[in-house]
Amino acid sequence: MHYHGTQQDVEQSSIKKGVLLINLGTPSRPVCPSLRKYLAEFLMDPRVIEIPKLLRLILVKGIIVNFRSHKSAANYRKVWTEEGSPLMINSVRLTSRVAELLAETNFDVELAMRYGEPSIDSKLKLLHAKGIREIVLIPLYPQYSGSTGGSAFDAIASSLRNFRWVPKLHFIDSYHRHPLYITAIANSVERHWRKNTQAQKLIMTFHGVPQKFISRGDPYYQQCQITAQLLATKLELNDDQWMLVFQSRLGTEAWLQPYCDESLKALPKQGVTSVDIICPGFSVDCLETLEEIDGENREYFIQAGGQHYSYIPCLNDSQQHAELLSSIVHESCS
16 A cells, blocks of 8 residues: 555645754843843743742842843843844844754744743744744753753743643754854854964853852853863864863852963963953854853953963854754654
């Protein structure tokens, strides 16, 4: 017996698949009311601050939001552009490039933010309304942590609880060792070196997480190490020519070390007066890369006696970045 298919089969084969790129999020404006709303949503996530809900509520809404919103708003204003938030601008442009690359292969590409707008829930509903029943979900965090990729999955699962027809999902938890990712980062460093003098040391800085996350089984630290070593190997660097550090710690508990700021303050005393610094764990430039790394940490290094500090931008909306994500999409559906 031969199965010749039905009209329904033909219709199903022509239905587009969806791609949802997910980034962390951004306040809508660099002012205190927007920051209070954004920080409250972000820090009330149990994946971000792992303490009982009542204590988290008191800490976040009673203390952190009230005391940090003014400083955070001031920092955002330093990097805000006429077009808006750098994270949003870069993410939108990257999404457009990926959509262009996938347009001929029947994929509908959307962008969502874990915190703020556009929400994951709204974009999943949009894809569903278009009749899309198969979705590739890519949190734009190359290295997995429960506080990033895990949190994105929580939001996806929460949204889909209300769907009568749950779509087929391809969840990309990380791409920390993907050859195209390592090559794209390495190429960005080499382009920088061709235009500028190579510094004594390449600093690879990743966003930190509390040490207790790793003790509880989070693979983030190991994946950061793998990325850094693969990048150093690709660039043919010896051990003295590069360094792995972690930034953005919050509070008094132990976070992943070595700390970026303390390392940069110490390097000039060790004879390292020129550094190139890159953030391989960030898909696009944002507050943490532009204000913290290219601003605040630059000052630490120069004030400590450093002479040359050069920040190498994230992949942002580069063609290689778009090709990497497009390749991940095709690989996940093959």
